Amino acid sequence: MVDFRIDRRAVLGLGAAAALAPCTGQAQPRPPERPRGQVIVGLSQEPTVFNPLMPGIEVDQGVWWNLFSPLWYTDPEGNLVPDLAREVPTLDNGGISTDGLTWTVKLRQGATWHDGTPFTAEDVKFTLELINNPSFRARSRIGHQLVRDIRVTAPDEITWRMEAAYAPYLSILSLTFMVPRHLLSGVDPNTATFNSAPVGTGPFRWGARQPGDNITLTASPAYHGNGPFLERVVFKYIPDLTVLYTQFRTGQVDHTSIQGISPPFVREARTLRGRVIHVNPSASIEHIAPNLEFGPLADKAVRQALYMAVNKRALIDAIYYGLPAPTESFLPRQSWAFNADLPAHKHDPAAANALLDQAGWRRGAGGVREKNGVKLEFTNSTTTGNPVREQAQQLLMQDWRGIGATMRVQNMPAAVIWGEFWQQSRFQSVMVGVNFTLGADPDVTPRFHSSAIGAKGGRGQNNYQFVNAEVDGLLVQGATQFNQAQRRATYQRIQALVREELAILPLFQSAAVEGVKEGLNGYRPNQNTSSNCWNIREWFWTA
């Protein structure tokens, strides 16, 4: 007798193959019916935080995407796609009330935690309450702190009230992973066993961790979504980027993630047989962060002159091998709110000199300009041991010396620079790459609102100490708008104002170069997820 039963995984697999296959006319590889093989992901930083609500960096987030699930996620095209939710709440489907204050989320039925416990609305309620628990070391409370009166209306439905309408919350929730109430309630969530043996609803289960070396995840047979098609994922920590590239070259690593392949190796990497190199625009904007309350940098004319004096093209070509794209905005070019009409940077040292003369900055002893006894001198800091940035600093120093400005390098270890020095605006200027977006949302309230200056007791990371009443108003307005066209106009104006004021000196939108072994299918870079390991559930090897 012929068995006509259809295997769920096979159906999902076909769906995945269809979705992943570009229309080339050739037979596209199909994912296997059962998880097969393993993938070794090389990382230059070690993932050490496994509670997805606690402070973690990109490499941690790469692991979280495979262990846990959000209610919905943002795909590479910027669309919100339901995951643990049945649908993404909107004004149209009634999930968000017309005043933006009441949210109702319908949850997927049948999803389970890796230990077999059913996932319910109680877990969502617990997650949101845990984030707002002041004694818990939550990674971020932005948006969550507005949530009030959470009610579980059914095992698969939850509703809450927002203290104020806040459109970016959709995007914030796309990066908020749900945690299990049954394992975290009644224990100290900062030190719970869960934090070193996490249990999620994601495509892979926690396998083993060898500290300082690797983390192994294994396929979850009960995963509610598409995939996984691999038996195992190994996140391998390789601290040295040269060694990471060598191991990719010799085939010991299947994928180089996050910091991936350093610019000096890219040309050679492209010639390697059996390796595919991807240059992915990242959401990180490399810029000079001026402390706007520090001496000469408080003067807008100085910032404009410094910006004009930068030979951006030479910097990108000589130091970064031409990989990143110059930008004028704090948003990535791919963002729906990106403003393409900002004034283009022009390398013009003569105009920079004229501007400084006009602003009263006169050349003094040694050719360094001065005004009212203040010298045009400042330090620039970045993380020590970053040779690419250190070279870029040398070029900047040279460019700025030409207009009578002296920049001194004052680099520091990460443990020094990104602490109070950065958070409390104790720097003069910093060279840094920042992803300003909240997921895919262009809201930059935590970065540019005057209430977000940590040094002045604010909540946020406006470490530049940028204060602009119009930007403040627009940020408030943008956060309460749910119509994308209206929001686009708001954020484009904000970009124009930040560019006009040069609150940051934008250099370029970074490009992450990542490598994948030939035959590994499903890799889809996604700048909305902070890690391109976000969809390993869809990856599979060509049979």
Add this chain to the structure above:
Amino acid sequence: MSGFLARRLGQSLVLLVLVSMVGFAILHLAPGGPMSQFASGSDMTQEDLDRIAEQLGLNRPLPVQYAEWFWRMLQGDWGRSYRDGEAVLNVIGSHLGATLQLMLTATLLAIIIGVVIGTLGAIRRHSIFDTLATVGAMIALSIPTFWFGLVAIYVFSVWLDWLPSGNRFTPGDGSPLDLLRHLILPAMVLALVETAIWSRFMRSSMLDVVNQDYIRTARAKGVPEARILLRHAFRNAALPMITVLGLQLPTLLGGALVTETVFTWPGMGRLFLDSISYRDYPVVMGILMFSATLVLLGSLLADLLHAVADPRIRLG
């Protein structure tokens, strides 16, 4: 003997307390701190960061922090890593195996090869072999280990494709053969430098001994050369090696930072570097105390072994 032991152990304990005080002070007074790891991976406000500092006890006066840490350590609680929340002893334990495996292999290779080269060099002084061994040792000692490591990776992994370029094992494999293949390159690179050291020590020690009167007397009495070498010269020449071996104990377990980094070997050296970078105070202090204990134990062990091997020495 027991008096000697009690005195040495007492001195060691005092030294350990001093080391812990100095280490704790230097570590905490160094710029930066563990809070930057919380700040950089989050949108935390200063208020949130202050609360974490309070929870971790980082905002108390340094002497209070030290006293609390010391008291807990005496009770066997070495604290928890700020990075992953694991108990410090577990963190050290999880890296110790890898370091022991690498360092023991490299040291054993180095001792065997170094002693043979050193001995042969001494008994055939100024021969071509001795000259080559001396030049080879100087080259091995002068060139940085990371360079050796990178050349070895290029030749044996990238070019010849004989051996893996790093890691302790292949994920999903881990068979003895797989472990051995991964061990060869880092052990070879480490052993190269150590061999040079051992051969130089052995050569000079052997030269001292072969010119002694009792060796000449043995020869005059017609004792076969092989017996003179093995029974009389080698045993005496090996005595200073015991001291060297004792002092090598902490190095053995402390790891080889450069080699571990180049070969992605998850040992103590890399753990120490990572912990310093993140200002993971509990782990750094744990490694410091562990290393200091090993230094003191190694030196004590060397003294004891010396007494056992050389009947002229009486401890008391």
